[in-house]
Amino acid sequence: MSHFVTIIEELLLITKNPARYSDFFLLIAGKLFEMKNQQPIEVITHDGEGLLPGLAIDAVIFGFQQNQLKILLLEHSNTGLFALPGGFIRNQENLNDAARRVLAQRTGLQNIYLEQFYVFGDCSRHNAETLRKIMIGKGNIPTENHWLLRRFVSVGYYALIDFEKVVPVSDFLFDNCNWYDLENLPDLILDHRDMVDKALETLRANLDSKLIGFNLLPETFTMADLQSLYETILGEKLRRTSFQRKILSLEILERLDKKWTGEAHKAPYLYKFIKDQL
Amino acid sequence: MSHFVTIIEELLLITKNPARYSDFFLLIAGKLFEMKNQQPIEVITHDGEGLLPGLAIDAVIFGFQQNQLKILLLEHSNTGLFALPGGFIRNQENLNDAARRVLAQRTGLQNIYLEQFYVFGDCSRHNAETLRKIMIGKGNIPTENHWLLRRFVSVGYYALIDFEKVVPVSDFLFDNCNWYDLENLPDLILDHRDMVDKALETLRANLDSKLIGFNLLPETFTMADLQSLYETILGEKLRRTSFQRKILSLEILERLDKKWTGEAHKAPYLYKFIKDQL
DNA sequence: CTATTATTGTCACAAAATGAGACAATAATA
DNA sequence: TATTATTGTCTCATTTTGTGACAATAATAG
Structure with missing residues (x-):
């Protein structure tokens, strides 16, 4: 029921603001996807409303299989661009809770070992062109000044997961989410490769002192x-x-x-x- | 000379926007203070223009004297409120550079050991009333929706400094910046006490592996x-x-x-x- | 049923790191 | 010159870690 209430609320808003037609379409598609998969998904609206501006989360999700470390990567639809799964923080949401939500959306798992490891805040990580490609790949033509094209500071989290338990969840816009060998990653967008390297470095440094390895088995x-x-x-x-x-x-x-x-x-x-x- | 250029630019802006009168006053006072102390200061304007929204930096600056760890605290004028020195990130500034700038503003030192230790992003750390008190203490009556009263996520940095070299720099609004014994801190605003505790925990954990202690001597x-x-x-x-x-x-x-x-x-x-x- | 093979659990000893104290060598002072 | 406090270094005991040996399996091949 709550799906329809949200949709009706959204419909009322849109009557006052035609610029949000495409959001509405996304919302309907997303809700249908949720109902089919019983898996909550996140629809990113055109104005970033309800989210903290300029701040993002990216997650390096480690798994272990056949003596190989693997991480979850997202392949953005129609672009061939690979990225770490990530997301944004809601206005009334704790930062760490937002990271758990992103993790749950991709893996379906909760109560996972998850930890901040670094904040990536260089100006040079800003690349509007890459984001534009990703949005176009999803069928959105972003405006010149679209909020997603602006500079973001991103909080890096790493997670340790029992590989067996995870079925990576691709989302309704047909982004593919899959495991990749750490030794053989594709090129990643922006500074996501630095994020992976730094996450692994942190994992190594914490392995003995925090006894966290078991989370991967x-x-x-x-x-x-x-x-x-x-x-x-x-x-x-x-x-x-x-x-x-x-x-x-x-x-x-x-x-x-x-x-x-x-x-x-x-x-x-x-x-x-x-x-x-x- | 450049001081006056900035002031004239500001003056031109203000003719178009009377809401910025108080900013202009702050700017003049700040520039005079800079010229007197040959120390750059930061004037926070009424609308947060030029800064990343919702994101802040707080610094736990450690010193060591007479077998005691000390940290730098700011006492906000006319409030009796103590806080960690902090600041904001400029639109075209790397996050880590912003932290160095904050550090340099308070200590006059550059090339200091400085490291991120945690991001504080709980909703509960938001407390508009405290910020309002601080602003009123400086002679500003904030509007209901002032940007400084909104929720902030704060990146925590810790710095290790040779106590001998530092003369804490209080700023022109008469905030006092001074050393306090870690064993005997006053009450701190918001979650700043948690920040201190977490910084110390990180310092302890890194002491042997990173050989950073020397920075305090x-x-x-x-x-x-x-x-x-x-x-x-x-x-x-x-x-x-x-x-x-x-x-x-x-x-x-x-x-x-x-x-x-x-x-x-x-x-x-x-x-x-x-x-x-x- | 027995010999063979690969891997495991445990022990024994060597080597290295750490704990704990002894002691001579100062640098002032009485 | 004796005394006092602290320092640099050494020695020996204890603990931890490196290294290999070896018996105990759990299958398979004959």
């Missing part, structure tokens, strides 16, 4: 899985026995049953992260 | 000075011999002549930080 995992994850993030080989001894000495893992893989060797124990111990 | 210092600094920041006693061995093994200090204090004991060596080694 499934509920249960073997010691070899965990070591492989650490090696991939840190970019160096670790010694098996030292690693095992160090991790176990932290007393943050609960040992479960053995894992029977069917392979021709001793079966490893499965472990589970004990959150209470933090 | 004079050019030359004894090993006891350095140990005392570390103990104060970390809030715990360290062992003299272990500390000395650890620091020297980093090979980032150059040993100079001894320091003759006139006290009745062996004179300690002076050391100097070798920046190249980083």
Whole structure:
């Protein structure tokens, strides 16, 4: 029901302001998409109304599969341009909540490990032409002075996610959202490549002190899985026995049953992260 | 000369817009203050023109003296309200440059260790009443919808400074800028106390990994000075011999002549930080 | 059923880092 | 010259980490 109430409210507004016709169209399409997918989406209106001006959020969302770090990228429709998933902050919304909302929109997940890592605020990151291409790709011809073409300061967040649980959510304007190998990323718009690099740097620096690696693994995992994850993030080989001894000495893992893989060797124990111990 | 050019430009603008009379007065007063103190100051005009909207910078500026950490606080005139020194970002200015500018305005120093530590973006930090008091204290009666009374997201920076070199700069509206013991801070406005706590937490976490402590000491210092600094920041006693061995093994200090204090004991060596080694 | 293969859990010892104290070497003062 | 406080360095014990060895599997091949 609430969908229709919003639409009717919007309709009343539009009768007073013909410039918002295209917004209305987007709104209808978006609501239909929501109803079909039971997934809230965000419609960006032509004037940025209801959002904090000049401030954005970009998220580096890490996943781990087959000994490779991956991140979620958005391919903007009809442009071939790749970008980090991002969004804007609502007038009455906490900054960190906005980041969680963006994350939930793309991954469908909540209660995810998410942290600020840097604010990107150089003038040089401003590039109206790129934004114009993206908007045109979605069927909008932006006005000369459109709010999306102006300078933005962007707060960078990184998230750590269990790859298995995520089905990347593409949105109703047919932007594609998918995993890409960190080692083999396409060119990214603006300064998004710097964002990825800085996020990885922060992840590395925090890996030991904050014990956050577990967020990238499934509920249960073997010691070899965990070591492989650490090696991939840190970019160096670790010694098996030292690693095992160090991790176990932290007393943050609960040992479960053995894992029977069917392979021709001793079966490893499965472990589970004990959150209470933090 | 350029002062007068700016004033004349301003005068021309004002003839078209009487609402800016008070700005003009501020501008004149500010320019006179600048000429007297040879210190650039920032005049905040009534409409926030030329600044990024909704975004601010706040700086936790650390100093160290007599085995105490101190920070610079601003006492807003005629209010008794204490706040972190802060400022806004100009339309054509990099975020980090704006932070350096704020720092230079308060300390007169450049090339200072300065780093982002967190973005404060909760709605709850918005408190129009506090800002109104501050503005009234400066002789401005803000309009209901004044830009300074709206919600701000603030980027927190912390700076490490050689206490000896700083003469805090109070500004021409008679805000007082002074050092305060971290252990004995007055109540701060908004969420500025959270900012201080988070800055200290970040400083502690980065102390060993980034070797930044030296920025709080004079050019030359004894090993006891350095140990005392570390103990104060970390809030715990360290062992003299272990500390000395650890620091020297980093090979980032150059040993100079001894320091003759006139006290009745062996004179300690002076050391100097070798920046190249980083 | 036994030998083989790959991997795991654990132990043992070496090497390095750190904790803790001892002690001689000052630089003033009494 | 003896005394006092502090410093630079050394030694030894303790803890942590590096390194390899080895028995214990869990399949597979014969």
